[in-house]
């Protein structure tokens with residue numbers, strides 16, 4: 304059995320990761336640490352596992368794999384602690400960190416301890432995306448020239464809008480997903496980024512609007528809308544869409560289009576009920592392979608997480624500078 | 634009285650205008666100028682020379698529907714002759730041509746209107762009305778798209794395929810969006826664009842551009858222009874504000890779609906249609922608005938200053954695409 308622990312359930316995705324661990328017959332769910340005892344105990348009870356008041360006590364249990372779902376700024380501390388405890392693999396929620404230096408330190412710590420570090424990019428596991436990738440790689444639209452992406456949502460509030468914990472707003476929260484998908488589709492690294500960033504939806508000091516242009520060398524380009532621009536009444540949480548334009552045609556992907564529309568008189572709402580395949584279970588299944596000592600070629604590595612983070616951070620740079628900036632690597 | 638109308642250019646747009654002039658109360662089509670005199674004769678009394686036409690047909694209105702680089706010579710001649718002028722979009726291929734025409738029209742003191750027909754498309758006019766009425770609160774983030782294949786002139790030499798004449802998808806197509814966005818959100822201060830315009834290997838085959846605009850109000854907009862979509866024409870628009878969101882997609886609003894079985898039993902392509910009541914065609918409406926303004930002695934509703942402003946945004950986007958830099962508009 305593969306022994307798994309979760310370091311912090313601050314990020315709501317921890318719930319679906321926990322469920323995937325519980326559902327997996329190869330895994331044992333050793334326990335949960337959370338800085339908030341009430342939240343940690345409730346989550347532990349929900350998944351029939353133990354609550355630990357300190358990360359070290361949980362890590363002392365001889366875990367094979369650790370999932371880190373703390374607030375963004377705490378990722379480094381928790382990943383380093385897990386790496387020091389000699390686990391085999393760590394799955395870290397995105398964004399990998401809030402600075403390139405932190406992300407690099409996490410990668411280095413894991414490499415030094417011979418720990419496999421993975422970044423949680425569940426969109427990689429969307430069947431619609433897998434099919435898109437297969438078609439692009441198979442040459443269905445010839446040479447890829449451009450990608451128009453969106454990853455919009457509703458504002459998640461809580462610690463996501465506390466920059467001291469999140470490192471930013473909508474841009475750092477959302478840009479990394481599509482930045483990662485673009486890398487897979489293009490097989491190229493982002494070279495520069497231009498961004499118009501704003502805070503007009505909520506009028507706070509954190510960004511809720513992000514329109515990025517991402518360049519992949521001189522000829523291939525992409526744009527990405529990361530805004531928390533969906534109103535409260537929007538029928539779903541948001542979207543991930545990709546329009547991939549090539550010399551031989553266009554592929555349009557809408558990763559979360561598989562919905563039933565629900566008009567609810569009692570609630571006075573219209574909502575989408577998603578019936579498409581979930582992505583988190585497939586992500587966790589791959590992670591469990593790593594934790595069990597196998598390989599998982601599709602999972603995003605720490606380096607993948609760093610590349611995507613660099614795009615988000617470059618966007619903030621660009622908005623401040625008012626011009627395109629090189630994507631900072633190293 | 635009835636205005637005597639001379640149409641210049643009997644191609645695609647000239648044909649559309651000719652049809653509307655013929656049913657327009659208070660106007661009659663008295664001459665059509667085109668070096669292709671057969672094409673001209675299909676719509677009215679043909680002339681191959683403007684000055685001859687002027688002397689013989691004695692028009693009150695000159696309607697310029699020539700390819701973009703040939704707007705200036707006819708606008709200047711019509712102004713010098715004291716005629717009322719309707720000129721198709723884009724106003725010109727260069728700002729210096731815009732300024733020359735503006736000067737000629739101002740000097741002559743003749744009424745003039747630009748063909749920014751999107752303002753007469755009910756979905757775009759309606760969206761602006763909603764925004765003006767506060768439907769989304771303060772507009773924050775807008776997205777529009779105009780996607781089609783490279784225009785086909787049915788075997789005639791294709792001036793659209795020559796960026797030096799048409800300005801590609803940015804000047805010819807998404808200029809419409811720039812005008813509508815400026816009309817709805819106010820002046821643009823910053824333009825960053827990515828596109829295939831400067832990549833000559835795609836010239837005459839396809840074009841695709843993604844342009845980001847910042848407005849004086851603080852709002853941002855993203856505009857997609859495509860001559861890379863092989864199948865049909867599609868437009869989308871959305872404006873998100875701090876109190877709501879409006880969205881429109883031509884692919885979801887066609888009220889009639891024909892899916893006809895072919896003789897051989899195979900399926901044909903589904904052909905959508907979006908018919909409007911008699912007299913509500915946008916191209917009819919814009920010309921009718923021009924005629925009404927002339928009759929009332931009022932300034933026509935879409936001015937040449939508007940036409941210049943939209944052209945300036947498009948040319949800034951092309952400059953950004955070519956230089957890779959942000960272009961600031963004061």
Ligand SMILES: NC(=O)c1ccc[n+]([C@@H]2O[C@H](COP(=O)([O-])OP(=O)(O)OC[C@H]3O[C@@H](n4cnc5c(N)ncnc54)[C@H](O)[C@@H]3O)[C@@H](O)[C@H]2O)c1
Pocket residue numbers: 641642643644645646647666667668669672698699700701703721722723748750786792805
């Ligand atoms: N508002 C819209 O939605 C819309 C749509 C299409 C085109 N347009 C604009 O309308 C204009 C014409 O476009 P089109 O698609 O009709 O092009 P077109 O090539 O179909 O027609 C142009 C016509 O002008 C004639 N012509 C060429 N040079 C001339 C000259 N020097 N003097 C007189 N006639 C001349 C050509 O023979 C041709 O018949 C362009 O500026 C275009 O951007 C606007």
